[in-house]
Amino acid sequence: MKVAVLSDIHGNALALEAVLADIDRHGVEKILNLGDHFAGPVEPRRTADMLAGLDMVAITGNTDRYLMEGDHDDLDESERWIVDKLKGAPMAWLGSLPATAVYGDAIFLSHGTPRSDETYWLDRKAGKGRMRVATLGEVEAELPRERLPVYCCGHTHVARVVTLDDGTIVFNPGSVGRPSFTMSDPESAARLSPAAAYAIVEQSGGKWHVNLAQVAYDNMAASALAQAHGKANWAVDLARGRQR
Template sequence: MRFAAIADIHGNALALEAVLADIAEQGIATADIVNLGDCLSGPLEAGRTADILVPLQLVTVCGNHDRYLVEHAAGDMHEWEADAYAELSPAHLDWLKSLPFDAVFRDVAYLCHATPHDDNTYWLEQVSSQGHVHLRDPATTEAWAAGITQSLIICGHTHIPRAVQLSDGRLIVNPGSVGGPGYTDDAPHPHKVEAGLPHASYAILDDASGRWSVTFRLVPYDHMAMSRLATERNRPAWASALATGFVRG
């Protein structure tokens, strides 16, 4: 079996188009793509991204920012959701409401956005009180995987391409972010997550050898067009991350 995993598009339609084209060039069909959520939130092109995604009918799980778009009142939304909400139709919101918390893909891969218990907690990384993002302690990573029988586990949320092997041989994979190469957050401590380059990221999973192999694909696209759009919409942190892969200022 060979399939692709995407995550954290965040309304970046140009990055999504580039990734979908690259996936097709690798000989992978649309039906063989899974999506780990956080699809639309951000100051970019939420409506156009939804118009691309919804008809594809990908196996998709709900991310925390997808949930915020349908749970929070319009006047109480964080700027990421407020920017996106204005571009979304009732049909787009209904699609978000239909997304499950987690899923199993073809009996071989367990899918969730962040962890099996919480859509807003880093699974493979943790944040120190000084704001340093580093690998989570193995015991906790293992404990959160308890009860999952699939040999492959796929999550998103941190925007960092990473694979961690558990002691029993199961593999947890984060494909990185299609559309958001950097961001800042206040929880659990103020910190930055930075990919270090502006490319769109996804992963290819292959078990042709009887064991899962992972290929991370970093895809160039017209990232400066998205950076300029973020600047026009007065989102300087987004503009910096989209231009460089770093959050400056």
């Protein structure tokens, strides 16, 4: 089995194009998509059109749920712009997606943890806007009693692979559309990258392997679109990488 896992596209079609082109080089049997597809100030509708043609297993993320369930009268101007771009087939598609999924009886898909799309799994809040790496005990506590060999999650935008004592793998592929630094330890704050991130998961020789990947793309064009759509903070993040 060989699959590509991506998450947190956030409407960044330019980044998605680059990631899909890179995935094509690897001969995967399926793309697994962990949600947060459209919420972002870049190109939500073009992102939707690109995803509509893919053979993939997809689930919803927390921002997908907000777009579907929220009171649209209470949305700010930028959020209303996203919803307007997604009217019709994209919103219907979001509504058809499950919150979690299992692929090949081996890989569990969740956006946050298996129980919550808003809970950070491999990184935890450490106060005053800071994050820390979750302990092995904290990671393990989120797992169901009967386990699969591989669990993937998104939500934090931080790429990380954790292997537990029993061999269970829990990983985050990072974000396609609004990357963060690769790791959330203090040293990595100096290693910001604007590249798009995803992962290739492969089973060979009876073992599972997760290969984290970063793909360069025209992030400055994405930054300019975010700026034009009134989101200066996104523009900065897309231009140079995102620091918590």
